[in-house]
Amino acid sequence: MDALPPFTATSVHEIPTIHRRVTTNFLDHTTRTIAYRQKQLRALYWGLKDAEPALLEACKLDLGKSAYETYMTEVGWVLNDIVFMDKNLARFMKDEKAEDIDLTNSFMKPHIRKEPLGAVLIIGAYNFPIQLSLGPLVGAIAAGCTAVLKPSENAPNAARAMQHVIRNCLDADSYQIVQGAIPETTALLDCKWDKIFYTGNANVGTIIAKKAAETLTPITLELGGRNPAIISKNADARLAARRLLWAKLMNAGQVCVSQNHILVEKEILPALIEQMKLALAEFHPKGAENNSDYGRIVNERQWQRLKDMLDSTEGKVVIGGKTDRATLFFEPTVVEVHDPGDPLLKDESFGPLIPILPVDSLNEAIRTANSLHATPLGLYAFGSKAETEKILSETRSGGASVNDGFYHASIPTLAFGGVGDSGSGSYRGKASFDCFTHRRSVVTTPWWMERLLAIRYPPYTDAKLKQLKMLTAAKPHFGRQGGSTGGLAWWVLGLGGSDKTGAATRST
Template sequence: MASKQADILLPAFAATAVEAIPEICATSRETFRSLKTKDLDYRKVQLRRLYWAIVDHRPQLEEAMLRDLRKGRYESNFTEIDWVAKTCLFALENLDKWAKEEPIGSPSVPLHFWPNKIRTRKEPLGTVLVIGAYNFPFSLSVDPVVGAIAAGCTAVLKPSEGAPNVAMAIKDIFDKALDPGAYRVVNGAVPETTALLDQKWDKIFYTGGAQVARIICAKAAENLTPVALELGGRNPAFVTRNADLKLAARRLLWGKTLNAGQVCLSHNYVLVEREVLDEFIRQLNVAFNQSFPEGAKASPDLARIINERHFLRIKAMLDQTSGKIVMGGEMDQSELFMSPTAVLVNSADDSMMVQESFGPTFSIIPFDTLGQAIDIANKVDPTPLSLFGFGTRDEFNKLIHSVTSGGATFNDSFMHASLGNVPFGGVGGSGTGAYRGKASFDTFTHFRTIAETPAWAEGSLRVRYQPYDWSQLRLMRWLEKKKVNFDRDGRITHGASYWLKYLLGLGAANKKSAVLRWLVIVFAWYSYTVRSR
């Protein structure tokens, strides 16, 4: 695939000197301790500068992704460049609201505690490490950093060396646009990553595979560093006899053509109800021919496998399968080209099923009942990143009730993760934590509970002082008392009308108790409002 932007010069990949990494990290920590990143205006300036740097470096990013993944300009903008630019704007639009302190009132805080002004303060965690992935080398690296900037953290970003041209383009953007004391890029491979993991971080955010994730978690545990892991999984899709087979085939094929199927969310296998199996395969081939009228290899839109190692890994799955190729199958190692390929298998132990393909290939396995399909999915991978269901809504509800996944989509491929402002994350083996939109801000934020106890409230605190006075404890119990509506066997004993009577004081033992209860409530409320002025 020849470059249409060959006149664009990109710097050759250069790893960061390992001996320089401790100083880079120390500078980032010192900048955080200076408190400058806690200022909202500072954060906004960094986000604005990053936005414009992305816009201005669009040609360089397009060329870098063309060289690394042979990804066309359309897909580079659609899934990466525009994505992160919009993430910057969304953070700018919402940062004031996200960062605002939140008062905590009833029912979390009893009325007689209201004078303490309990509230939640949003504070940055500190200095964080973000480790990106090769499949979406720009968006999966920079998108989390946007959340770190918005939260007020300083950050060091380690892009994937698997996409070296994009890694250098990211470094150029950061060097030109962002505060170098707060936000730095470290490029390299295993030695540089190891040196970074030897440093103390306040959080590590990693996108990639489970094997490396285990290494990162082990290193993080040495310093009790929290981690957010965005991994993958052997994601199932379910197609029942009630599905629109033409639509299901078209949308599932799309999930394996985008970025040549190198998407952690894409389906690894499709469970198809046996009576519609032949028609589904036919519709897959119809959709294939519509997407690639001149053949997949001739398409200017289909990306390539990232490198030869991953090409050979996927090829080995196809070479070892006992199944039958029913769509695609063409490949060219010299160009790292692999056509979207479907393989009909008859066992969950087939080579196509036992590992994540992370490419344009997937298997098809028939089932006779939905319960059988659910059992297969839970055996193959009990916690995939995604789940897709094509059929009736009741069938989909049964699927999401019976099969755990990071996210799920009804009647489509990973639509639940196609918006940049809704939380995205895995569960179990597919990851921990979430990001995107406000979730990105939250993942790098410490929610700090604050209380202010006025001097005049000392009388109400007698219950905590020694020598203890049982009458004070009984008073507190009475003030906080809630009538339960269930018995010791867990059965409901009182309905909504009972709770309404109790709230109005009618459930009190006598009128004097009811009046006293309301007096205490009114006094507490009055005290709180007066002190809040």
Template sequence: MQLTYTNTAEYSQIIDDLRKSFTNNLTKSLSYRKRQLRQLYKLLEENEDEICDALYKDLRRPKTETMIGEISWCKKESLDAIENLDGWSKPEYVKVGIAHALNGCHIRREPAGTVLIIGAWNYPVLLLLAPFIGAISAGCTVILKPSEVPDNTSATLTKLISKYLDQNAYRVVNGGSEETMELLQFRFDHIFYTGSGRVGKIIMTEAAKHLTPVTLELGGKSPAIIAKDADIPIVARRLIWGKTFNCGQTCVAPDYIICERSVQEALIKEFPRVIKEFLGENPQKSKDYSRIINQKQFDRLNNMLKKTSGKIIYGGITDRDELYISPTIVSDVTEDDELMQHEIFGPIFPIMVVNDLEEALEFVRSRDIPLAIYPFSRSDKTIQHVLDNTRSGATVINDCLMQASVMTLPFGGQGHSGMGSYRGKRSYDVFTHERSVMNTPYFFEKFIGFRYPPYTQRNDKIANWLFFSRWKGRSLFRGVLGAVIVLFLAYYSHKSEKLVGYVRNYFS
């Protein structure tokens, strides 16, 4: 299916139409949001084969990986949002001091407005639809901008979204970098972007012109830190799976290994066995091994391999016509090696040798904060030491990648690896404004006279006690009763210091 770019001259009208729909409260009711979420679930359920086929054309990705890594997650997110939306959107009444016991202070959760979601090419379904689910749940109107790189998948999603979801609230626009820059000239109420740090900086710069808040889901070099006491056969299986899933084109893939020399030697012996177990003697013939997305990315990875000063101890086989790069292990890589300068985003696995764990942690701390850290050790003390002495978006102990499958864990980075997080309720929160609401009834006027000029010493004492009392409201009845008593005393009985003192002690 051919991907057709949206005419940039249409952008203004599309955005105006979505803003009008939002202003007219089209997406406000929970029943409408749930209906659209059910439609999105239906889209995924009824078109599994077509979506998987499109992803196979773009990435040669096996259906199992697409189901595990994209479709199933989005279906689960949709059902979770439908089931929990009533609870997520309920007003939250907050604890208050005695001075505000009758004010009905609460947080009202409202949609952010008209938002822009820019997807990524490596997981073009998940990384577009997962935040989209949050935006639908929150009640926003949405412009979706899929990546133009996986053109078959983006064309398929464009067709299906226009068929299954309300076009008055949700629109898909397509284009390359120039069209995206044109789109960013318009004001949105939130921008959600998944992709590289380089483009993330551009997104943030353009958003700043309109003071638009952004969520950036980026990447980085996520290290696997292997301690001496790690179970090497298990470590090898889990790391090779994480590195070859989607041909290493995963933002949370383990990027490099850092360990002592004895561990490197053990891994070098184990890795080839595991690769053969998973993908056979010739991974190029395996139906379970994806391909690099395009020639641009292939050339980037191939150049890395050509420039490395490390030892290629397994793999290193490339085929540009087929966009094939074999699972490749490179040992004895130094910190200034080409493979250690940028996120690899491919099936190349460098190993960097250090003298001990402390040197490994010092190296990790000296780099940008990674999206994930993967420590492997049998010792709880060692794991705790890694956690206490590093920073990362997430940490997965003795495994990799699987943090992304847990909806109740925030998914996001820090610094160069991202800004903000999402998944599950957090996806709803991203596109929701927490509006503070405080209600002061008219009958309160007699009781709040102490706050008005002319100011007196008596009024100062009353105000100081009411606003800075340690009482936090142990029950609704106690709160209402206490507020009534104290305000009555404040208004009528300011001379009765004994009685005021008793009430003060009772509610402190």
């Protein structure tokens, strides 16, 4: 492929023009046909395929990310997503027959049309700069939207590579890319969009939500979270150690869905730490600093933030602790803490810090998890079937994996999203299509029903009201005391005033 242009911020004066361009093209209905959508998806696929070497190199430059990890979690992921979407697009676009429609209303043929929302803004993140930018874009294209993508300025090489692909492969009247930081993002948010999709931290997510509220613009927010892992005394310590380390070593811990802290019953704590040491020795036999597959922190500011967190903890470092500002290296570091108020538990590390808090019981672990963050992005439960079911039943999270680290988030066709302050909305697989689609309810009233519809027209009379009730009133399947009744026959026999137990209900 041609040499990539240097990373240059888009002029803020150009942004309103870019917005008008994609908005105008949407209103010209260009993007509505399946042929157009598939043409764009297929062009994007081959553009990414041709640019694969540049994309792999870009992520190495930005994050120290290995080619293996970049292909697995970024390039290959998006390529497969495009193939999945292209293959299923006709099915996703097809009208749906409305469900639970009574006989009278069924004559109007109620159904759901799948309508594109319009011109959308997608703001990507730096930790998975390709997947978290182009994944939503694939959904927007498939749904028939036009879009402007604003990649993260913290991964400038990936942003340049994506700019090359988008400008050379996609219809410029429908799909544009804007480069820059706060001024450019602010200018984009000053425009009126039909949907905003943002991936990043909660502080910026709050700003975007407030700005979107000014124009009643719908948003999808994919935010971070202080995600807990809970390990019961009956868990397999080796399995928990290996799987949680896999989740935390990915991208040097710069993964919004990896566990932020581990709550472990005291009985199994020594075994867990020992198994973590063994697993790290296996994963990095020459040490993480000498393993080219282990990534680096994205920039010095983020490295310093992690270093400050490590320096501020009252906990004890039991594994790791090595750092190097010059190379932005940060070793996987396990810290045993004893205070739920420790900075490593209160704040999201977004790095390879692994605080472990011993607890006396599973109930204490659940209470602590809920108090630290009531609605994390992910939750990871290790233990017996009964114990993991208890954990799931008594906590909330955007998603969860049982006896594993964020495996639910690694399935590309499984809907992914947060809840509460870890986000709103979901995407991936069919959910990406749905994310940028309006489900439009449509009915067609036939001319021959005019006589049957006479009861809806004034003047209203007692006779019309009686007829209306006869046609529309649903009979409850429960009595006055809340017990179940026997259905229609129950009412025909005059037993509707009694509960299932047979006890007559009193009138009030």
